[in-house]
Every structure is written in C-alpha cells, then in structure tokens.
Amino acid sequence: MKNTNILISGAGIAGPTLAYWLRRQGCRVTVVERSGFLRDSGGAVDFRGEQVKLLKAMGILGAVKAHETAMGAEVVVDAEGRELVAFPAALFSGEVEIERGDLARILYDLTSSDVEYVFGDWIVGLDQGEEIGGVEVTFAGGGVQRYDLVVGADGLHSGVRRLVFGEEADFRRDLGWVIAGCAAPNDLGLDHEGRIYNVPGRGVMVSSARDREQAGVGFVFHAPGLKYDRDDVAQQKALVAETFADAGWQTPILIERLAQAQDLYFDTLSQIHMERWASGRVVLLGDAAWCAGPGGSGTGMAMMGAHVLAGELAAADGDYRKAFAEYEKALRPAVKIGQKQGKGAGGFLAPIDDKKIKSRNKAYKMLSRRYAAGIFNWLTARAANAVEYREYPIAGAETAETVGAGQR
Numbered sequence: 001m002k003n004t005n006i007l008i009s010g011a012g013i014a015g016p017t018l019a020y021w022l023r024r025q026g027c028r029v030t031v032v033e034r035s036g037f038l039r040d041s042g043g044a045v046d047f048r049g050e051q052v053k054l055l056k057a058m059g060i061l062g063a064v065k066a067h068e069t070a071m072g073a074e075v076v077v078d079a080e081g082r083e084l085v086a087f088p089a090a091l092f093s094g095e096v097e098i099e100r101g102d103l104a105r106i107l108y109d110l111t112s113s114d115v116e117y118v119f120g121d122w123i124v125g126l127d128q129g130e131e132i133g134g135v136e137v138t139f140a141g142g143g144v145q146r147y148d149l150v151v152g153a154d155g156l157h158s159g160v161r162r163l164v165f166g167e168e169a170d171f172r173r174d175l176g177w178v179i180a181g182c183a184a185p186n187d188l189g190l191d192h193e194g195r196i197y198n199v200p201g202r203g204v205m206v207s208s209a210r211d212r213e214q215a216g217v218g219f220v221f222h223a224p225g226l227k228y229d230r231d232d233v234a235q236q237k238a239l240v241a242e243t244f245a246d247a248g249w250q251t252p253i254l255i256e257r258l259a260q261a262q263d264l265y266f267d268t269l270s271q272i273h274m275e276r277w278a279s280g281r282v283v284l285l286g287d288a289a290w291c292a293g294p295g296g297s298g299t300g301m302a303m304m305g306a307h308v309l310a311g312e313l314a315a316a317d318g319d320y321r322k323a324f325a326e327y328e329k330a331l332r333p334a335v336k337i338g339q340k341q342g343k344g345a346g347g348f349l350a351p352i353d354d355k356k357i358k359s360r361n362k363a364y365k366m367l368s369r370r371y372a373a374g375i376f377n378w379l380t381a382r383a384a385n386a387v388e389y390r391e392y393p394i395a396g397a398e399t400a401e402t403v404g405a406g407q408r
Helices: 014-024 050-057 061-066 089-093 100-111 159-165 233-243 253-261 298-315 320-342 346-351 354-369 370-381 397-402
Strands: 005-009 028-033 044-047 074-077 084-088 096-101 116-119 123-127 135-139 146-148 149-152 172-185 193-199 204-206 212-221 264-274 282-284
Touching: 005 014, 005 146, 014 028, 014 100, 014 298, 044 050, 044 298, 050 061, 050 298, 061 100, 084 100, 084 354, 089 354, 096 100, 123 159, 135 212, 135 320, 159 282, 172 233, 172 253, 172 346, 212 233, 212 253, 212 346, 233 253, 233 264, 233 354, 282 320, 298 320
Parallel strands: 005 028, 005 149, 028 116, 074 193, 149 282
Antiparallel strands: 044 096, 074 084, 123 135, 135 146, 172 212, 172 264, 193 204, 204 212
C-alpha cells in the first residue's frame, strides 16, 4: 500500500481509533496532541447498534463493558426535588455507556505500543507543494517533518482545518446554547442515576454512576451570540454563576463545586458544516469535519468514520484521492442525520420557556410507555445505525499476520 507514513492531529477518541485501524493496514502512524498529557476526563459517551459491532471488532467491547456506567434513568425534578418525568436509560446511555476519559485510556493503551504519540506539541504549518511529494509539517516545538498524509482529528476548534480550509467562523454554526461541565463530589447521593432541573432557558444536570463518590455536573443555557474568552477559565465560571444565580433547587451548591473544579469544560453548542473534508493529502475526521453536538452520536460516528477512512485507504491501495472521496460518500448521509438530531440538543436540555419545558416532559412521558418503545428505540438509534459496520481487506497477507498482534 502506498502513502503509509501518516500523521494524525488529536489524541482524543477519533485519532487513536484511526491509528488502530491504520496500524492493522501496516501504516506507520504518529499522533500529535497539543495537551501535555492524555486527556482522560469528560462526560459519558454511549454506543448503539452498528457502533457496538465496531467496538467488538476492535477487541475492546469487553473493556468498555468493564468500565460502563450502567446508568439508570435521568429524572426531571422541580424546585422541591419532586419527580416530573423520568427519561429512560436508553435515551442517554444507549446499549453501553462509558466515561469519555475511560474510553480515551482504553484506546491509548490499545495503540501506544506501536503508534508514536507526541504530547505537548501541535501543527503550525502545512505545505503540500508538488515538489515535496507529501506534506511538510511544521510543529510549534520547532520540528519539521514530511508525511504522506495528514489527518485532522483535533475537534471543533481544529487547527488543521484552519490551516488548510480557512477560519473556523466560515464553517461553525452556533446553535444558540452554551454548555459547561465538570466533575464534583456526589453531594446529592445519587446511585447510577441522574437529575435534570430546568427554568426557562437554563438546564442543570447532575448524575453519578460507576464511582458513587463522584458526580458529573452540567449547565446548559440559551445565550445566542455569547462572546467570551476561550482561555479565561475564571471568566467562564463567572458567566455560569451569574446565569444560574437565581435558578433554585440544588443549583447554589453545584455552582460552588464548579468554582472549585480543575477540569472545567465550557463551549458553545455548535456544528461544523463543510462542502468537503479533504484538500490534497490532508483530510478531516470527527468533530473537526462535522461536529454534530450532543445527541448527534458524535463519538460513535467519529469512531465509525475512522474505521471507514482507514478501510478505504487500504481498499484503494493508498490512493488517497479515491479513498477520501469514498470516505465522504459513506459518511455524509449519516452525518446529516446526526447533525439534524444534534440540532435540537439545546432546546431539549434547556427549553427556552415554561411552555416548551412542559411540552418536552409530556412528550417523553408518552414515549416512555411500553406501546411507544419501538418508536423510541428507532429515534435514539437512528444516527448510530446510519453507518453500517463492514469488514475491509487487510493490505497484504503478511500485514494481517503481524499488525495488531496481541491487541485482540
């Protein structure tokens, strides 16, 4: 197979998944990550249908299940803590759910023995001049290296996308909501369950699963056009505290926990819409290419996309033009479904007025009834099943015998 020296930007979920499949094809893979360490924090991610087949094919389904959250229902409560409606586990947790950090560690451990990981560095320049016969990559640390192909799996705020395709604002569509989250002590004594509390335009979520000492805390609020400094964590915490100051329920103690958090996540609910995901020898994957937002099956879709991208490269014998085109052809219909599904996440988690809060609760009371189970299951699994898992040929019989040995 041609073009086997490949650089991946991003050591989250999509990057290491792609690295696994590329190594099985005999490629030499380097993963560069801006963070100085493996980011093993983040909220829970879930898998359904075809995506579970992918986990099994990678040999990690057992490890994922060993770390699964086993979450139960998410209960919507009023200001006094009284139950209004219970969202069934399948809505948020799928067939199997795992904390993002646990999944990142599993994928890193799966690949680190034969993939080169470089932490604390990032790409600042990409040159695809014809005379190079590849991509000349300049790193922030000062190094310059040549690769056959470069993959941007570096998230919503992708640096690779900016360098090759243009500014983020050209492709990002903000949905009008902001999300913040962190880990905190389990002050509410939750046990494999969650609580959701709403006032107009604001939603508070707290849940505890595998580790009963810890809880995941989330805040979602309607704030179209919000301007903030992505690097100013103190400002972000102050914005949440100000927005939820009069929200009621258990919100004051949760705001205190947020103020103490060392792992704050804060961002707009946004999507990425692009006419193409590849330019020359550079291609985008996951949130860098199509971020759908919560509810859009983002993690599972990114992992399926990684599998398809590696498989199409092998099927095309390294002809990246053909492979990238087939990759987009396979993923775009699924991405469209995921983005349509994710578009409503903000309005679901933080309905903008009392009428919409009551309407959401009423709808999910009906969907939770036994006679509606088939419709509910179809709705929640639609994006996950939009890409069918398929086997790709291994590039060369000798590769099939050696690549990935000991990883299955």
